[in-house]
Amino acid sequence: MVRLLAIGAGLLFTLVVMISFVADAYNAATTDTPETAEYVFHEEARSPDGGWSFNGPLGKWDIAQLQRGYKVYKEVCSACHGMKFVAFRNLADLGYTENQIRAEAATWQVPGIDPATGEATMRAAEPTDYIPSPYPNDVAAAAANNNAIPPDLSLITKARHHGTDYVYSLLSGYQPIPNELKAEFPEFKTPAGLYYNPYFQYLNIAMAPPLTSSGQVTYDDDTESTIPQMAEDVTAFLTWSAEPTLVKRKQTGWPVLIFLLFATILAWMAKQQIWSAVKPAKRKD
Numbered sequence: 001m002v003r004l005l006a007i008g009a010g011l012l013f014t015l016v017v018m019i020s021f022v023a024d025a026y027n028a029a030t031t032d033t034p035e036t037a038e039y040v041f042h043e044e045a046r047s048p049d050g051g052w053s054f055n056g057p058l059g060k061w062d063i064a065q066l067q068r069g070y071k072v073y074k075e076v077c078s079a080c081h082g083m084k085f086v087a088f089r090n091l092a093d094l095g096y097t098e099n100q101i102r103a104e105a106a107t108w109q110v111p112g113i114d115p116a117t118g119e120a121t122m123r124a125a126e127p128t129d130y131i132p133s134p135y136p137n138d139v140a141a142a143a144a145n146n147n148a149i150p151p152d153l154s155l156i157t158k159a160r161h162h163g164t165d166y167v168y169s170l171l172s173g174y175q176p177i178p179n180e181l182k183a184e185f186p187e188f189k190t191p192a193g194l195y196y197n198p199y200f201q202y203l204n205i206a207m208a209p210p211l212t213s214s215g216q217v218t219y220d221d222d223t224e225s226t227i228p229q230m231a232e233d234v235t236a237f238l239t240w241s242a243e244p245t246l247v248k249r250k251q252t253g254w255p256v257l258i259f260l261l262f263a264t265i266l267a268w269m270a271k272q273q274i275w276s277a278v279k280p281a282k283r284k285d
């Protein structure tokens with residue numbers, strides 16, 4: 001009786017797992033991605049010509065590129081965008097030493113308290129501080145930017161569909177309104193204070209093109225700072241900030257796969273060993 005119950009419970013469990021698996025697989029195969037503007041316009045986003053160094057199963061950060069990207073962020077984007085989830089000490093990932101980080105942090109100002117008077121003031125940042133927003137709050141940010149709030153960039157490549165390619169395409173994709181669009185939708189306009197960008201989901205974005213000329217940022221290595229190059233570098237930096245462990249995650253996958261393969265072989269050998277004594281006798285015919 002107990003045995004029957006056990007078999008019944010086992011069967012029921014298997015049945016439930018099977019049903020949920022089949023139902024989910026069916027759903028996944030038949031549901032289309034949502035046709036939101038973000039999904040449609042970001043489908044057009046492209047990687048740079050050489051691709052991304054961190055893509056693919058063996059991808060790696062290009063440390064020099066991340067350093068250049070940080071420089072672009074600092075000299076251009078940080079005028080409007082904060083990165084509240086990145087502390088200066090995290091820049092150690094970009095190959096900086098403790099002293100370099102201390103010196104780098106000190107070039108930034110963060111809100112602090114004057115120890116002598118107790119009043120709010122600004123002080124030089126320390127390695128444990130986070131990259132500050134240039135605005136005290138959203139109201140001030142909107143007031144300074146034609147009513148649009150520049151989002152925090154720490155996680156932006158994760159917060160948008162095809163994030164990395166999208167940010168790269170957005171930064172290097174400002175252009176005049178194409179003639180086909182004008183012909184098809186004569187009423188389409190870019191109001192004053194907005195800028196046409198085919199990758200932005202509303203097509204008109206409140207961010208003026210931030211990268212406007214070659215040489216805008218002076219790189220410390222020999223790389224030429226063209227607009228696509230600066231867009232690529234800062235996007236790599238933003239991909240790092242959104243997932244600093246991306247490369248480690250991929251690198252961990254390989255030993256895990258090798259271990260599983262090894263464990264499978266061991267299990268198979270153990271099975272051979274254990275059952276060798278009870279092999280059915282060879283048929284004699």
Ligand code: HEC
Nearest residue numbers: 076077079080145148149150151156167205206207210234
């Ligand atoms: C002069 C201010 C300013 C500068 C400089 C600036 N941005 Fe922006 N950015 C904005 C504003 C304002 C928005 C919000 C736009 C909107 O919602 O229409 C924005 C939005 C964005 C978005 C989000 C777009 C989306 O899909 O919602 C990204 C990504 C972005 N900026 C990246 C950058 C990068 C990278 C830099 C540096 C190369 C930069 N920005 C420099 C003002 C700025």
